[in-house]
Amino acid sequence: MIVAVAGLVVAAALPKVGVPTFYVSLLTQTFIYAIVAMSLDVLVGFTGLVNFSQAAFFGVAAYGAAIAATRFHVASFGGGMALGIATAVVTAAIFGLIALRAEGTGFIIITIALNQIAWGLAYQWVSVSNGDNGITGLTRPPLFGLDLSGNTTYYYVCLGALLVALLFLGALVRSPFGLVLQGLRETPRRMRALGYDVWLYRYLALLVSAAVAGFAGVLYAWYNQFVGPVDLALDLSTQFLIIVILGGIGTLYGQLLGALIVVFLSNGLSAITQRWELILGAIYFVIVLYAPDGLVGLGRRIAQRAQGRRGSLAPTEPLLAASGVALTAAEIDEP
C-alpha cells in the first residue's frame, strides 16, 4: 500500500521535475501496455485461459475509434471510447464462440489463428483499414473540456486510466464472479459439478477482458495518432503475454513493472541496433527459461543463492504451474 502511494506520487511528479518528454511519452505507452497486460492477466492468471489474441482486441478497438473519427466524424472522447470498446467486445464475442469450444493447448492454437486472421483483415481490407499504410491524422478529443493534445496532459490521463483499470480489475477478481473464475482455473470439472456454467463464466471473462484491452486500445490510438496492422499483430499479443509472465502471473499490479521493462527495452534496443528483434528473441528465451514465475521469483532465487544455499537459477516448476494453469492437467481434467 505504501509502495503504491509512493509510486503514484513519483509518477505524478515525474513530468514536473524535468524528465525529458521522450521518457514521458514512453511512460505513457507503459501505462497503456500495463492496462492490456492486466486485462490479459485476468484471463491467464485468474481464469486459466492463455489467450494469444489480446492484441486483436486492443487493435480492433484502436481501429474502431480511428475509423469512427476519420470517416464518421465521431469527435468526442466518450463517443470514440464507447465505439472502440464496443468493437473489441463484439470481436471477443465472435472469437469466444469459436475458441472456447477448445481448452488448454487447443485454445492457444485457435487464438493464435484468430489473431492472425484479424491481422490479415486489417492488412488486406484496404477500403476500410487503409491496409499497411494504416489510418493517420487522428487528433486527441478533449476530455470534459480539457485539451489533451499536450503530451504531459495525456500522460496524466493515461496514469488515471491505469488506476481506474487496476481498481476495476482488482475489485473484479475479488468479487464473487472473480472467485468463480479462480475456481475454474483450478478445477473446471469440480466447478461444473457444483453447478456453475463453465463455458458462460469463461465467455464473460473473455468479454470483460476484451473491453479493458479495448479501453487501452483507444487510448493507444490517440497516443500514437496512428493505427496500423502492427497494432493487432501476433507479435504484439506475444509481447503482452511476455509482460504478464515477467510481471508475475496473477498479480495484476506486477504488470506495470513488466510493461515498464518491455517498453523501455524494446524502444532502447531499436534505438541502438538494427538487430533488435534478434536480441528480443533471445530475451524471450531468457525470460521463459529463467523467470517464468516473474521477476519476483527470479529475485527470490538469486537471494537464496547469495545466502549460500545451493540451487539452480532456473526454476523447477513448469511455466504457469505456480498459478495453477497446468495445461496438460486441464486437458486431462475435462472429459
Next chain:
Amino acid sequence: MGAAFYLQNVLGGLAYGSLLFLIAAGLTLVFGLMRILNLAQTAFYLLGAYVGLALVTHHWNFWLASGAAGIITMALGLAVYSLFLHRFHTDPLTSLLLTLGFALMLDDAMLALWGGDPQSISPPAFLSGSVQLGNLVFPEYWLAVIVISLAIAAVLFAALQRTMLGVIIRASVDDEEMARGLGVNVNRAFYLVFALGALLAGAGGLLGGPITSAYPGLDGELLPLAFAVVIVGGMGSLSGALVGSLLIGLVNAFGKAMFPEFSYFTIFVPVALIMALRPQGLFGRTP
C-alpha cells in the same frame, strides 16, 4: 466465371495446399507426439527457400539443392530441439514461447543475411513451361509440386503404417507413458519426428519457392494457414494434415480470386465451421 476459372483455382489451390502439407505434416506430428507447438515451422520453410536459392545460384541441381536445404534446416532444428525444447515437452506454453523467440531470431538473421527484397525462384528449366487446356494456361511446375507432395505423403503414410519406427511413433502419440513402460525408446521417436518436420519444411521451402517466392514475412503469412490446416484436420493426425492442407489450399485460392480483400478471412470460415461442428478436427480423436 467459366469452367476455366474453377479449374484454374482448383489446380492452384491443390498446388498451394500440397505445399501446406509439407509444412503442416511436421507441425501436427510434433504436436501430437510431444505437445510442442512449433511456431518456427514456417520460418524453417523460409530458411529452406533462402538456403536452396543460394545453392541454386551456385549452379546446384534444383532437386539436390532442395534436399540439401532440407538437411541444413533439419540440423538447425535438431540443435534447437536438443538444446532447449527437449526438456519442455510436457510443458506446451514454455516450448511454444521458446519456438516463438527462436522464430524471431531466425527471421531477423535471415533479414540480415538476405535483405528485405522479395527473391523470385525459378523452377527447373524442363518444368518451366505451361500446360494449355482450352483457354486455361497452367504452369507445369504446379502440377509437379502436387505430384511430388502427394508422393512424399504416400511415403510418410507407408512409413507410419508399415515400419517399426512408424509403430513406435503411433504408439507414443496414443499413449506415451504406456509406450515408455513397455520399454520403447520414446526419446528416439521424439528426435526423429522433430527432424522429419524440419526436413520437410526446409525442403518444401525451395520446392515451393517458384510458387510463393521468398521474402521477409512470408513465414508469418503461412503460419495461420498451417494452423488452420492443423485445426481443421485434427491435431496429431497425418491424414487430417493431408485433407486439411488440400481443403485450406482450395479455400485460400478461391478466396483470393473471389474476395481479394478478404483472402485471409476466408480461411476463417472452415476454421469456424470445424470448431462449431467437430472441435477435435476432422480426423482428431476425442481426448
